[in-house]
Amino acid sequence: MHADTFIHDMAIIMLVAGLITIIFNKLKQPVVLGYLLAGVIIGPHTPPFELIHDKQIIMVLAELGVIFLMFSLGLEFSLKKLAKVGPRAFITAVCETSLMVTIGYNLGHWFGWQEMDCIFLGAMMAISSTTIIVKALGELGMKQQKFAQLIFGVLIVEDILAIGIIALLSGLATSGAVNSHEILSTVGKLSLFIIVSLILGLLTIPRLLAYISKFNSHEMMLISVLGLCFGFCLLVLALDYSVALGAFMMGAIVAEARPLALIEKLIEPIRDMFCAIFFVTIGMMLNPEVMLQYLTPILLISLALMIGKIIGATTGSFISGQNGKTSLRVGMGLAQIGEFSFIIAGLGSTLKVTSNFLYPIAITVSAITTLLTPYLIKAADPLSKIISSHTPKVIKNPFKIYTVWLRDLHPTGDSAMLVKIIAKIVLQVIVNCALVIAVFLAGVFIATNFDQKIINDAEGTLLNEQIHRSIICGLAIFISLPFIIAAYRKLKALAMMLSEMWISNQFGGKHTYKLRRIIFESLPIIVITLIMSFIFSISKHILPDPPVLLMIVTSEIILALILWKPMVKLQSWLQIELFTVMETNHEHQ
């Protein structure tokens, strides 16, 4: 019987995983390593014999492991936290990951590997393992220290970068080519998708979950959350992105809901179960022969990984303004790879663009670096003392001066306030423009996918198509109106501030007000026109002929002027909703 085979396989995996978790907890080693080892033991490549009969179903369950892992990471990810550690973590993460991608890519070429293998190696080496670091710091009792908070910040930024990398690699693997236009277009579409989903998700889902929590039923909450997570994965799959992205994003959205603590508690056991299956399955794919065959690359990659990560993250952290000691701690904490590398390696092998040896290499390197993580963290302080006492003052002083200079550079008082306000306005303009773009892209999508049929059925003449396009374009503009108006108003506010800064009373004399007025009346209109031209240019498919378009635009402008007030109200209500969701404090664990 089929089901019995499966139960047999499941039983073997859970039994071995259960034994392993006890042994590895007793030995105080990371359980993830144990799972990998368990996978090697029950896998097909090692004696005594193959214990798993139906590998395919188990692989499919491992896929669920990825979803729950990413969803949990998303739950722990928080837009608020990101804003807090923001710039500093961003500098460190970008510094480190770009260094690692470069190292990995060149190392691959040095080994004489194919182009795609090199790219995937670079990507695999870029992202540190949240799972491993959180556990290691927890076990060392260092979770609350300052450098740990910084590491968590870096990990959050790395998560986002990883999501981007995964999406990029998928695109790259399917198109097969590496050109900058492709990459730009992929990144652009991806960012747009993320922004729009986040906004729509944050407006609806926390509200829905708050409603569900009123029923006081754990089952209902769990099944609804799972429905949301998998439902979003479905959408993401339809758009050809990876489920990892979908699960992570839905996690991040659900993280802003009020019953977050309950949801985390409910998801935790499911995640733990499927993660165990996921890591065991990864271990099953490790062929010790391949591992021995590629021992030299594995050791070199591990070494390069640790040195590269430590140098990259320490430098990045130092540039972002930390002192040497903290920077070194951050660097040594991040020196390993884990779940994301497995996902990236898995992506390569499912898309069949990488060589078979890449997966075992990723696993072995992860195992080696994971094993060393706690020791590296513990070695950070002694090492920083040694470096500090052996570095001559001539070298030390410039570094100190940099740190102090950076601290003084930080804007304070009025100017800091001004920078903040301008940044906020720019952000709001970008968000509103993104929504407008999304509306138009949706229009293009509908026009190309669904309407083609109708047009074909109607034996569409040119005139017919003109009407059709006019309707879609008119609707798109109408739906975008609140956002366009909002962007216009924000730009006007910005223009006012800028005009006051640029045109001082001394410069303008008695014309001061007039000059300022010219700026703050014309600037927003110019910018909006530019933005709309850009949007029109990317959505040529649904635009009618220019004269018709002009008519539509004119009538919509008139409509906008009439409906100005209700639309402003609608938009600001949406905006308030969004910020309320994000600024509410949740009962986080």
Place this chain on the structure above:
Amino acid sequence: MHADTFIHDMAIIMLVAGLITIIFNKLKQPVVLGYLLAGVIIGPHTPPFELIHDKQIIMVLAELGVIFLMFSLGLEFSLKKLAKVGPRAFITAVCETSLMVTIGYNLGHWFGWQEMDCIFLGAMMAISSTTIIVKALGELGMKQQKFAQLIFGVLIVEDILAIGIIALLSGLATSGAVNSHEILSTVGKLSLFIIVSLILGLLTIPRLLAYISKFNSHEMMLISVLGLCFGFCLLVLALDYSVALGAFMMGAIVAEARPLALIEKLIEPIRDMFCAIFFVTIGMMLNPEVMLQYLTPILLISLALMIGKIIGATTGSFISGQNGKTSLRVGMGLAQIGEFSFIIAGLGSTLKVTSNFLYPIAITVSAITTLLTPYLIKAADPLSKIISSHTPKVIKNPFKIYTVWLRDLHPTGDSAMLVKIIAKIVLQVIVNCALVIAVFLAGVFIATNFDQKIINDAEGTLLNEQIHRSIICGLAIFISLPFIIAAYRKLKALAMMLSEMWISNQFGGKHTYKLRRIIFESLPIIVITLIMSFIFSISKHILPDPPVLLMIVTSEIILALILWKPMVKLQSWLQIELFTVMETNHEHQ
């Protein structure tokens, strides 16, 4: 991609289940019904189109649903609770299930169905649904009432009966024949397996889980418990029992562990998730056409089910000593079928012994009766008032007299104490004998499965085989010694009590003491000899020739006399351990 298909299917199921759980909670209907409906909608038999692509994997996941469902039921099952509600619940359950099996079996024949279909119909109708009743009573706020406690007791007994029925049906379906010897042997082996596993499990597993709980890691606890559950399922599968039995028993064993509350919390979300999949999958198998085709049998079965269950359970409850009103409430609460019926129907279709229409019938009948459960519970009190006011006193009085008579019959004071003590001793003798039988059966198992090879390799002469048998038989007796000694001592205590009761001073005169001594010295030896003869008779395979056997037995008796004290100590230590585990109070929810 294979994994994508699966994620797609999973997403559809979870999305629909999520929607359904919200809608059905809002409508205050049982969510299980919603899941079934969701299954029908996304299933292959209904328009718009088939939404699930890889049914096989989903079916396999549903199998996991059965395991987690049964494991949870096991967790809620408690040997202590069973002892408390014991006899009364037992009478009600046996009364009701035997009536239902009879009704179902005969109804099937009346429809002109095949023998196996009739048997499975009877089994399907026998067991009420714990899931549905617990939820319905919870929603009506009646969980704490006296009749609800009685219903829970009946459900516990029914769970055990169901486990027996499932094991019996599996045996019956594979052997194909219904003969009483087969049934007796199946039931005997099953009871033996259950008793031995429970004893060994209770001695080791709560201890292990208490040790694990010291690590204070949710992940470790969960994975260990899952390992235990699936590991035991593996053993059960190897012995050709159903996984439902294995999961339930492991649940019952884990329920006696100290960290029960934590384990329940960790298992709950996993159970909820897989149960949703399980019920949706069951819905998917419902073909509305078949349902319409068999509408008459479905309606008749539903009607027979409700009437039969109400009459059976009410009568049983009344016989066991409840008043009319409580009995009717118990009866009306139990009038539905659920998860066990699906498992039994599923068993029939996997073993390919039942017709295809049985599954949809089980689902539809369950849906109808589930839907009516809350109304039946609410209707119990008005109905009992109507019956009470319309029944003439001539009929009512005998019933009242019965209730009063039964209450008076209950032993009180000294005699009640005596009955309790005797029952306890008999139980201990049975448990010890079961262990001895288990040791011998293990010997038979080893001799037939593993040693055949060795004997064949050694070109075994008769002498060789004699030595072989002597070793196994000698070892089996040696391992059993502590239990035989314990049984002997308990029997002696019993014989002492009985001899004092039977031979009063008036009857024995001055020989009183001698007569009593003859009884309490000879009785235990006679009983032990009888038991051992029985055991030897079922394990002929491993017995050497009579003279050798006699030698072995004699030497072991001498050994027993020498090692008497340490063996008594060992056995009583084991017994104390067992009872400590079962009598400790856990932090149950």
